[in-house]
């Protein structure tokens with residue numbers, strides 16, 4: 001479906017906002033791109049990178065006349081932003097976002113969305129550990145999933161338009177309900193980040209001599225953790241503050257499984273360890289053969305070819321009732 005918006009407004013212009021700006025311009029998806037952010041230094045950086053057509057510190061000015069508005073700030077800033085821009089949103093416009101959590105976004109943004117504006121929360125499952133306007137690149141979304149969580153009463157034509165926008169930037173799009181999204185992302189993204197922050201923190205707390213040995217001899221496993229643990233502290237603080245229940249639920253399961261492994265190590269249960277590792281090796285191989293590999297190596301390297309289209313992992317159609 002060919003899609004073109006009159007005015008695309010991006011509120012927040014870091015890694016994700018700048019990648020959208022570059023991809024949307026490359027694909028001709030908007031006549032005008034308006035960029036708004038909180039700090040003048042960031043706005044000037046965006047201007048120097050030529051990311052858009054209009055630059056303003058006033059989010060109201062950015063969204064006025066826009067038929068697509070995408071919130072690209074850390075999730076904790078959403079409530080303040082929506083309260084500021086709600087009165088300036090045009091009837092018929094689509095309001096979306098890119099936040100890594102979705103139920104919280106529905107809760108804090110939803111009540112402020114005016115009649116006649118279609119609110120379609122979104123989450124591109126694509127990113128890197130880098131942040132800021134200069135971190136973006138137009139291929140970021142190519143071959144990656146983008147999840148949309150529209151409420152049932154949002155007009156289908158508006159959802160189709162936003163699906164067309166993400167597909168034109170190279171994404172595969174899946175719709176699901178917000179709570180289900182949060183449960184799936186808790187285990188596939190949020191807990192892996194928590195583990196990375198934790199293991200790197202554990203090393204940092206080791207006595208100095210051991211720590212320098214760890215760094216000297218760090219094999220790629222630990223290096224991959226350090227990459228993830230370098231992710232933006234404010235963004236990830238907001239993820240854990242706003243997806244608390246799903247993270248705690250999945251963390252409970254994770255810790256149970258970890259104590260099974262701990263027991264197998266303590267008791268020297270070789271068959272149990274080997275069976276577990278064989279199972280996880282098979283999972284990794286099936287992910288690769290489905291073209292869904294998003295390992296460290298291909299994040300943040302815009303010049304590499306994106307992975308081939310793949311079937312979604314653990315996702316299901318919009319409208320189901322069970323979030324487990």
Ligand SMILES: NC(=O)C1=CN([C@@H]2O[C@H](COP(=O)(O)OP(=O)(O)OC[C@H]3O[C@@H](n4cnc5c(N)ncnc54)[C@H](O)[C@@H]3O)[C@@H](O)[C@H]2O)C=CC1
Nearest residue numbers: 012013014015016038073074075077099100127128131132
């Ligand atoms: N970093 C990643 O890999 C991914 C991030 N996301 C989501 O995308 C969103 C943005 O993340 P990034 O682009 O990585 O962050 P970033 O830190 O690179 O950029 C955030 C931008 O928002 C601006 N900002 C902060 N508070 C603001 C406010 N009150 N008003 C206006 N602008 C404000 C900042 O100045 C910055 O320009 C987050 O909600 C995150 O959960 C989604 C997928 C991947």
Ligand SMILES: O=C(O)C(=O)Cc1ccc(O)cc1
Nearest residue numbers: 100124125126127128129299
């Ligand atoms: O850099 C990585 O490994 C990521 O996992 C990127 C990422 C971060 C947050 C998201 O909501 C989606 C993707």
